[in-house]
Amino acid sequence: MAGDVLRVIQIVFVLATAFVPSIGFSQFNDTTHYYINYASTGSINKTNDGTSYLLNNNLRFSISKKTVAFNTTNSWIYGKQLGNLTNDDIYSGLDFNLYKTLQNFYYWGLANYEKSYSLKINHRLQTGAGLGYNVVNRENVLVILSDGILYEKGDLYDSPEEGNNQYEVFRNSFRLKFRMIIKKVIVIEGYDFLQHALSDRKDYIIKSNTSLSVKLRKWLSLTTAVTYNKLSQTRRENLLITYGITFERYF
Template identity: 65%
Template sequence: MNYTATGIVNKTNDGRSYVLNNNLRFSISKKRISANSSALWIYGKQNESRTNNDIIAALDFNIYERRQPARFYTWGLASYESSFSLKINARVQTGLGIGYNIVDRPNVVFIVSDGILYEHSDLYQTPEGIDNDYETARNSFRIKFRWVIKNRVTIDGSDFLQHALNDRKDYIVKSNTNVSVKLLRWLSFTTSLVYNKISLTNRENLLLNYGLTIEKYF
């Protein structure tokens, strides 16, 4: 179980702003299967005007092949997202695909995966002529990495590119990179860089957070 709380508050004579980021994750890992769930809430204001109210909830699983080391695996995903900053009322994605562990060592992991997602979205605003409430199928390509340095510093992240199968101009970009320095066995100082872009609404956000992470292993 992993909980991260980060944020920033800025107050001057000319105004004030703040962004708070809360992220809760729970993972189970066995030899042939792993499951991960996460819930993210980002809220922000600038001079009493709301800039962020973003909620993301996701559940995914991986099923690995029997032979060891297991290079190939099958993945499944279900997610829900609502984002004020990206102008999304609601978006649901479900899908399946395959992945390959290019590097799988105790301290270094590098994975690529690809698959097909079904998406139903309700958007705040879209260019003229495009329905705000629509369905589509997407190709989802992901790069995932993790590097542990002397059991003290961890660098990890994942990057997604999701193109609609019927329109190459309709795409989603997601990038999340974290650097964590262990202070205690259960406590770490964490910095994260998050970037999102949606071509249909022509919206993007970039968040640089720093704060504390609490981890508990059972």
């Protein structure tokens, strides 16, 4: 099992180092900005009683102009403990921001797909739109609040009590996003979501992801990440604390 873990880590590292240096060779016009970020974090614990490990991989890509920004986010969390699967969680999403409005305000729209072994989600699709506000927008500090309405269609793991768990619901989605850069070396960033069903306040989703990175190079950082998810429908939650490396490049 330890050999499998090492092979996975080696593959992730090779893929990451393969695409990062090539980014600098792309050429685009001065009015369009591109950003790519790949983070691979995890933890391994091996004792006489067995081995446990967790791998958390995230890939983000953004295209931005003065009046519009387009972002994609993809993540895969995989883990085992004493030979038993604990995490096989996949998330893929895209969103856009439109800045043709009042100063510091913008419109947003999104679509995302998720499946999660740890939260007992067979699949979940969300689409929606709303309004955001830049509370602080400086070179080294960014704080954003946003709110909107989501349509959600999901299929949770079947349970003896409730049987088939397919559903459709509208949710209010509130988000806090922040980023802080200290002396161009330390980066603290994260986002937090609270999504209540409009028809039932006891039906809610909580998502939180916070990371602290220390830059070794302009494009390479050591990263510690804390991720928390809670889904009231399945009464499941997870808390992940991982560490690893982040590659990023603006071009």
